[in-house]
Amino acid sequence: xxxxxxxxxxxxxxxxxHFYPLAGRLAPWFAAIAVVLTVIGLWLxxxxxxxDATQGQVYRVIFIHVPxxxxxxxxxxVMAFWSAVGLVMNTRLSFVMSQALAPTGAMxxxxxxxxxxxxxxxTWGAYWVWDARLTSQLLLLFxxxxxxxxxxAIEDPRRADRAGxxxxxxxxxxxxxxxxxxxxxxxxxxxxxxxxxxxxxxATTMLAGMLVMAFASWAYTLAVVFWRVRxxxxxxxxxxxxxxxxxxxxARISQAAGGRA
Amino acid sequence: MLSTFxxxxxxxxxxxxxxxxxxxxxxxxxxxxxxxxxxxxxxxxNQLRAIAPGVLWVAALLACLLSLHRLFAQDYADGTLEQLLxxxxxxxxxxxxxxxxxxxxxxxxxxxxxxxxxxxxxxEQGGLPVLVLSLALGTPILALLGAVGAALTLGLRGGGxxxxxxxxxxxxxxxxxxxxxxxxxxxxxxxxxxxxxxxxGLAGALALAPVAxxxxxxxxxx
Numbered sequence: 001x002x003x004x005x006x007x008x009x010x011x012x013x014x015x016x017x018h019f020y021p022l023a024g025r026l027a028p029w030f031a032a033i034a035v036v037l038t039v040i041g042l043w044l045x046x047x048x049x050x051x052d053a054t055q056g057q058v059y060r061v062i063f064i065h066v067p068x069x070x071x072x073x074x075x076x077x078v079m080a081f082w083s084a085v086g087l088v089m090n091t092r093l094s095f096v097m098s099q100a101l102a103p104t105g106a107m108x109x110x111x112x113x114x115x116x117x118x119x120x121x122x123t124w125g126a127y128w129v130w131d132a133r134l135t136s137q138l139l140l141l142f143x144x145x146x147x148x149x150x151x152x153a154i155e156d157p158r159r160a161d162r163a164g165x166x167x168x169x170x171x172x173x174x175x176x177x178x179x180x181x182x183x184x185x186x187x188x189x190x191x192x193x194x195x196x197x198x199x200x201x202x203a204t205t206m207l208a209g210m211l212v213m214a215f216a217s218w219a220y221t222l223a224v225v226f227w228r229v230r231x232x233x234x235x236x237x238x239x240x241x242x243x244x245x246x247x248x249x250x251a252r253i254s255q256a257a258g259g260r261a
Numbered sequence: 262m263l264s265t266f267x268x269x270x271x272x273x274x275x276x277x278x279x280x281x282x283x284x285x286x287x288x289x290x291x292x293x294x295x296x297x298x299x300x301x302x303x304x305x306x307n308q309l310r311a312i313a314p315g316v317l318w319v320a321a322l323l324a325c326l327l328s329l330h331r332l333f334a335q336d337y338a339d340g341t342l343e344q345l346l347x348x349x350x351x352x353x354x355x356x357x358x359x360x361x362x363x364x365x366x367x368x369x370x371x372x373x374x375x376x377x378x379x380x381x382x383x384x385e386q387g388g389l390p391v392l393v394l395s396l397a398l399g400t401p402i403l404a405l406l407g408a409v410g411a412a413l414t415l416g417l418r419g420g421g422x423x424x425x426x427x428x429x430x431x432x433x434x435x436x437x438x439x440x441x442x443x444x445x446x447x448x449x450x451x452x453x454x455x456x457x458x459x460x461x462g463l464a465g466a467l468a469l470a471p472v473a474x475x476x477x478x479x480x481x482x483x
Contacts, residue, residue, distance in 0.1 A: 142430040149426055153417050162480040163413045167427055170409055170473055174431050177462075181434035185441060 016093050016233045017242045023226035023233075030223035037216035044209035061119045062206075067214040069112035071221060072140060075105035079147070080172035083165035095161035096236065098168060099151050100228040104221050106144035113137055132183040139178050143171040157236060262354060269345075269355040273362030276335075287328045287367045288374060294320040295378045306383050313382035314392065314443035318436055320378075321371050321396055322403060326428065328367045329407040330414075330421055332359065333478070337415050343482055352475035360401075360408045360471070368400035384443075391446040391456070398459040399439040405470035406431050412477035435462065 013019045045063030052059040079098040086094030116134060117127040128134065150167055154160035237243045277284060298316045299309060336342040345355055375396055376389045384392070410428040414420040442455035 139430045139433060142426070146423075146427040146430065149423055150413060153414075153419065153423055159480055159483060162483075163477065166409070166473060166477050166480065167413060170406075170431070173469070174434075177434050178430070181437045185437040 014091050014093055016096070016237050017240075019093055020230060020233050020246070023229050027223050027226035027230075030219045030226065034216050034219035034223055037212055037219060041209050041212035041216050044205060044212060049205045049209050050203055055123060058119060058122050061115050063209050063213050065112055065115040065119060066210055067217045068108045068115065069137065070214055071217045072105055072109035072112055072137070075101050075108065075221065076140060076143070076168075076172065076175065079105065080168045083168040086161065087165050087169075092161075092236065093233075095165060096229055096232050097225070099161075099164060100225045100232060101221075102144055102148050102151070103228070104224050106141060106148065108217065108221075109137060109141040109144055113141065130186060132179070132186040135182045135186070136175075136179045139182070140175065143175070147171070262350065265348075265350040266354050266358045269358035270362050273359055274365060277362065277366035283328070283331065284366050284370060287324050288370050290327060291320050291324040291371050291374070292378060294323055295381065298382075309382045310384060313379060313384040314388070314440045314447075316382060317375055317379060317384075317392065318396075318399075318440040318443075321368075321375065321400060322432055322436060324371055325368060325400060325403045325407060326425055326432075327421075328363075329404075329411045329424060329428070332363050332408055332411045333415055337482070342478065346479060346482060352478065353471035356408065356471045356474045356478070357467075360404050360474070363408070364401050364404040368396075368404055372396045372400060385447055388443045388447045391452045392443045394456060395439045395442040395452070395459060398456065398463055399435045402435050402459070402463050402466045403432055405466040405474075406435075408474045409470055409477055412474050412481055415478070415481040435459070438462070 013022055041063060045060055049060070049063075051057060079101045082094040082098040082101070085091060086098065113134070116137075120129065121127050147164055147168055151160045151164040154163055234243055234247070295316060298312065302308060302312065333342060336345070346352060348355075372393060375392055379389055379392055407424075407428050410424045410431075413427065414424045417423060438455045438459045442452040442459065445455055446452040
């Protein structure tokens with residue numbers, strides 16, 4: 001504990017006390033980046049990118065759909081990663097991170113399904129087909145719901161953390177199994193009727209728009225998670241001294257602001 | 262070590278035998294769910310024949326799900342679970358014994374009665390052996406995966422619905438391969454691949470689920 005290196009290493013942000021102010025400082029930056037990138041990405045997607053030869057204007061939904069689908073899968077992996085770190089290293093912040101990520105992941109999952117349905121109606125003639133990708137995305141949404149419901153249902157935060165971490169890891173082991181089983185099931189049932197991977201060559205501007213939107217969703221996720229983590233940290237650490245001092249400081253600031261108004 | 266396994270297995274089977282009514286309720290549930298489908302989709306034999314493998318598998322899955330909460334609840338309530346966790350024996354071992362006893366008392370009767378229910382839906386007789394085999398391989402996976410969920414939701418209010426939400430997405434691959442095996446056999450393409458995948462899933466679940474379940478039990482009784 002007296003090691004002077006310890007204070008300076010990045011690992012000190014694993015402690016809620018140090019992470020709290022860092023999250024507060026980083027969140028607005030990532031929010032700003034997200035807004036700028038979203039504006040650029042949507043401009044590229046809706047005004048610059050050419051109209052698709054076969055699908056017309058409908059294809060433009062991919063600028064929201066694909067980044068959302070990517071993010072929903074990636075966030076589950078990150079959640080499982082933090083869960084594993086939390087279980088192995090016994091770090092409190094890891095569990096907070098994985099729980100703060102879950103609602104955003106579920107949101108992206110839902111957005112991907114919703115935009116996919118809106119795209120499917122004009123393209124396939126149906127809002128929903130039991131395609132392998134759609135089905136595994138739906139099951140991923142259920143996995144998110146299960147994680148959120150379990151961590152919310154348990155009152156003791158220590159138990160909620162660990163139980164959530166176990167179900168996140170069990171889910172992560174199962175995600176590839178689910179994906180391949182659903183693919184197998186679908187191909188056996190109706191052959192390759194509709195498949196999403198039929199974009200052999202994509203115009204550069206299309207790809208650019210999609211990538212910019214993907215980075216925008218990254219920045220958005222970071223901003224939202226940092227914002228969500230802060231009250232969670234305060235709630236969990238409310239018995240410690242630094243939270244008391246921090247709350248007093250915030251009360252003073254708001255009082256001064258109230259006095260001036 | 263093995264003596265612990267057999268002691269727990271014997272105890273749980275004895276308890277299940279003494280409380281036979283619970284086992285019969287599970288079985289009755291399975292039968293009734295299967296019988297509900299003709300009322301819902303109509304009694305047209307061709308249609309029933311087409312959906313029979315899926316219906317039987319979904320009914321078996323639901324019967325397993327509804328009895329899962331019993332797996333640890335009683336031991337949790339009377340403190341047996343804590344005593345077991347305090348013992349020096351590896352937790353994964355007696356968890357396996359408990360899951361095996363659970364499967365023998367709830368899964369095995371369903372497997373045994375499934376062919377009779379298949380006749381109600383007019384499933385072709387050629388598919389019956391594969392149906393029994395797929396259920397015999399698949400329902401233990403359901404019990405093992407479900408045990409993790411049951412351990413995590415131990416003693417929570419609304420635990421039953423939560424358990425369903427947690428484990429149903431994980432049951433999907435088992436359902437796909439289980440019902441798929443019967444359909445593949447009937448369509449003439451052979452069920453070997455499905456059954457091998459189910460066996461692989463069972464081997465994987467046997468290796469991983471007891472460990473995860475033991476960890477979950479420790480968390481829940483902390």
